[in-house]
Amino acid sequence: MSERAAIFDEMGWPDHIRPPYALVDAWLKSLPAEQLALKRREAEVLFRRIGITFAVYTEGGDPERLIPFDLIPRVMAQAEWQSLRKGLEQRVRALNAFIHDVYHDREILKADRIPERLVLNNPQFRPEMVDLDLPHNVYTHIAGIDMVRTGPDEYYVLEDNCRTPSGVSYMVENREVMMRLFPELFRRAGVAPVAHYGDELLETLRSVAPPNCQGEPTVVLLTPGIHNSAYYEHAFLADEMGIDLVEGADLLVKNEICYMRSTSGLTRVDVIYRRIDDDYIDPLVFRPESMLGAPGLHFATRAGNLTLANAIGAGIADDKAVYIHVPEMVRFYLGEEPLLQNVPTHDCSKPEDLAYTLAHIDQLVVKAVHGSGGYGMLVGPHASKAEIETFVAQLRARPHDYVAQPTLALSTVPTFVESGIAPRHVDLRPFVLSGEQIRIVPGGLTRVALRDGSLVVNSSQGGGTKDTWVLER
Amino acid sequence: MLARTASNLFWLARYMERADYLARLLQVAGHMSAVRVDADGNSEWESAIAAAGCHEEFFARHEAATAESVIDYLAFDRGNPSSICNCIETSRRNARAVRTALTSDMWEAVNTSWMELRDFESSEMNEDRLTEFLDWVKARTSLVHGVYANTMLRRDGFHFTRIGQFLERADNTARLLDVKYHVRLPTVQDVGGVIDYYQWLAVLRVVGARRAYRVLFKGHVEPAQVAELLILRPEFPRSLVFCFEQICLNLDAIEAHDPRLSSDCKRIAHSQYAALRFGQIEPIIEQGLHEFLSELVDRCGLLGAEIARGHLF
Known part of the structure; x- marks a missing residue:
């Protein structure tokens, strides 16, 4: 059997169209090629004009680039989505319970279900958070769970993003652009809306107002500023919520109360949706040279005058070595069997796993435990001999820093490419909101690897996006 | 905000x-x-x-x-x-x-x-x-x-935008007129000559006011009337008096600022507006148009700084 034949195409393109894609298939067949080309150009103009761009570092040329948008939607049936949704909810409950536990009684470590060193020696573990109680015990208010699919009923969680996951603006704007380009298609399709994400997010943030907040909480979004690669998203979300978009210099902590500098003086701030990493959020506690956050934010939080979302220290749950243990967290905290599976993962800090990894490196994906964005990663089947050799040297030197996973046959969805329409690998990042309750907008962000055969969907590595449809019936 | x-x-x-x-x-x-x-x-x-x-x-x-x-x-x-x-x-x-x-x-x-x-x-x-x-x-x-x-909603954001636009416009109008009076004419004999006439016309063109001038004054282009149009006529949206009226209206509309801090910028804006609103062109020219205009340009600079200080920019 060839490699291609083993890959699951979600549409069943071109000859075995699966039911959720029936309408998309008919639509694609009915559209003349020149009209599609026209619409593709129109989409690009729309993205540029609205300013949906991201910044790419270390490359010359235009610093504000578009993420390529593919017109063919990725479609899920309602039943498919419902089973995913339940799994996501369960997983995020367990992640929050875990973070709360490691900063309080550490029951899961005492029960020896997760190795203590993995948590306490982890740079993402923040001793500053020990014994601090947070509203509703929530740490990761906004979680992005990266999912891949290998068959009709086979989903895997690739990684959990518990700190400051990005990409949700593309989920909302992709839909907006698709609806502008093909209004007629949506009238027939019955697609669950996603435009209320901003409302859901604001409700979530308001529900975690700090104990000392009186009356309506004031919520702001804290951005590192216009040079951040996700700045567009920060502005977009602030806009969708109708809240102020602040930078560190706009904030001030006095007597453990956080204020923003307004034209009428100081205005009290209760909840900060921060898009700045822990290391930069409070120079009094973390990096002293940071100009991005504001001094004292952590103390305002400790005093019960402020909520940071996501909480400091939430990253302890999304480390790639901790990831291995998430199914165990579900069993331990919820007493349930996990609905979502992990990708089977080899922990290279264990001698037998390391040996296996080295012996099968040409078949495995090896990832740095603390890496992100597709950097520090080796895709064995696609790597050259020289790349493998360099990587093996790093791996042998610091086996603790790596995990290895089988190369999954990621599902594909038909995508526009130079030569016409061709299958391309996709993943899915749904966004799970946790406050006094869990809220999930149907679908998520579908990222697509535009290069033939590539499995890397990151926007910094030539990935694109698609509109993600959950059918209402 | x-x-x-x-x-x-x-x-x-x-x-x-x-x-x-x-x-x-x-x-x-x-x-x-x-x-x-x-x-x-x-x-x-x-x-x-x-x-x-x-x-x-x-x-x-x-x-x-x-x-x-x-x-x-x-x-x-x-x-x-x-x-x-x-x-x-x-x-x-x-x-x-x-x-x-x-x-x-x-x-x-x-x-x-x-x-x-x-x-x-x-x-x-x-x-x-x-x-x-x-x-x-x-x-x-x-x-x-x-x-x-x-x-834009008629709230503080709009008012600050408006103030920026009209403060800049006041500054530009004052400079334009000042240059005409003091840099342009090579010799005294040229005053009132053909070149002079075209140059006054040019000033009107810059501010898009040829037609406005004809409507308000009729007849030949007279320097004093050009100055009056650009400084004192409240109907003309690039005149200094118009600009300062807009600045004052919008400064006053800004909500709940600290009165101690913002009183200085209001005082400067309002006193300048009053001077323009009740001013007459003859005494201004008699006392020296250049002095009047360069003082106004300085005022614009000072006002900009005071607006920033008064609203904690």
């Missing part, structure tokens, strides 16, 4: 207004140098530099004010922070920093201007293309001003 946001809106509007003024200035200078009858065709360009308020900076980098050097410096030079290109660039940067305070129409107007600007910059510039460019600048700035006026 966030003080940084207020500051960004204020400057966004100022830079757009400045781009518009510079485009008008260059168009008229080009027109004037074409109708000039004397040998030295460059004085139009030198006075354009003076009216743009960047005499010193320009001559630090150029020997002479020629058509090429002035057009390049005022329109395209990235080394001149107030060139048209940089004004649009800075406006867009300010807009991007406060996207949430803009309406989406306003952002699209600013952002599209910036994108089209890059097309102009990457293409070869010749005389036809320059005309097209300057017309485009005027159209885009009008669009931005129109869009914000039509879409």
Whole structure:
């Protein structure tokens, strides 16, 4: 059997169209090629004009680039989505319970279900958070769970993003652009809306107002500023919520109360949706040279005058070595069997796993435990001999820093490419909101690897996006 | 509202207004140098530099004010922070920093201007293309001003935008008139001559007021009446009195500021407005138009600084 034949195409393109894609298939067949080309150009103009761009570092040329948008939607049936949704909810409950536990009684470590060193020696573990109680015990208010699919009923969680996951603006704007380009298609399709994400997010943030907040909480979004690669998203979300978009210099902590500098003086701030990493959020506690956050934010939080979302220290749950243990967290905290599976993962800090990894490196994906964005990663089947050799040297030197996973046959969805329409690998990042309750907008962000055969969907590595449809019936 | 946001809106509007003024200035200078009858065709360009308020900076980098050097410096030079290109660039940067305070129409107007600007910059510039460019600048700035006026909530963000636009406009109008009085005429004999007449006409052209002048004064262009139109006529939307009325109205509308802090900028704005509103052109000219205008330009600078201090920019 060839490699291609083993890959699951979600549409069943071109000859075995699966039911959720029936309408998309008919639509694609009915559209003349020149009209599609026209619409593709129109989409690009729309993205540029609205300013949906991201910044790419270390490359010359235009610093504000578009993420390529593919017109063919990725479609899920309602039943498919419902089973995913339940799994996501369960997983995020367990992640929050875990973070709360490691900063309080550490029951899961005492029960020896997760190795203590993995948590306490982890740079993402923040001793500053020990014994601090947070509203509703929530740490990761906004979680992005990266999912891949290998068959009709086979989903895997690739990684959990518990700190400051990005990409949700593309989920909302992709839909907006698709609806502008093909209004007629949506009238027939019955697609669950996603435009209320901003409302859901604001409700979530308001529900975690700090104990000392009186009356309506004031919520702001804290951005590192216009040079951040996700700045567009920060502005977009602030806009969708109708809240102020602040930078560190706009904030001030006095007597453990956080204020923003307004034209009428100081205005009290209760909840900060921060898009700045822990290391930069409070120079009094973390990096002293940071100009991005504001001094004292952590103390305002400790005093019960402020909520940071996501909480400091939430990253302890999304480390790639901790990831291995998430199914165990579900069993331990919820007493349930996990609905979502992990990708089977080899922990290279264990001698037998390391040996296996080295012996099968040409078949495995090896990832740095603390890496992100597709950097520090080796895709064995696609790597050259020289790349493998360099990587093996790093791996042998610091086996603790790596995990290895089988190369999954990621599902594909038909995508526009130079030569016409061709299958391309996709993943899915749904966004799970946790406050006094869990809220999930149907679908998520579908990222697509535009290069033939590539499995890397990151926007910094030539990935694109698609509109993600959950059918209402 | 966030003080940084207020500051960004204020400057966004100022830079757009400045781009518009510079485009008008260059168009008229080009027109004037074409109708000039004397040998030295460059004085139009030198006075354009003076009216743009960047005499010193320009001559630090150029020997002479020629058509090429002035057009390049005022329109395209990235080394001149107030060139048209940089004004649009800075406006867009300010807009991007406060996207949430803009309406989406306003952002699209600013952002599209910036994108089209890059097309102009990457293409070869010749005389036809320059005309097209300057017309485009005027159209885009009008669009931005129109869009914000039509879409922004009448709250503090709008008021700061408005103040930025009219403070810049007051400054520009005062400089334009001042230059006419003191830089342009080569010799005393030229006063009242043909050149003089065309130059007064040119001043009216820059502020787009030829028709307004005819409607209000009828007949020949008289220097005192041009000055009256540009300084004291409340019907004319580029006059100093009109600008200061807008500044005062919008300063007063800004909510709940600390009265101790913001009283200084209000005092400056209102006393200047009163002087303009009840002023008469004869005493102003008698006491020296140049003194009056240069004092006003200083006032604009002071007022800008006090507005920033009073609202914690």
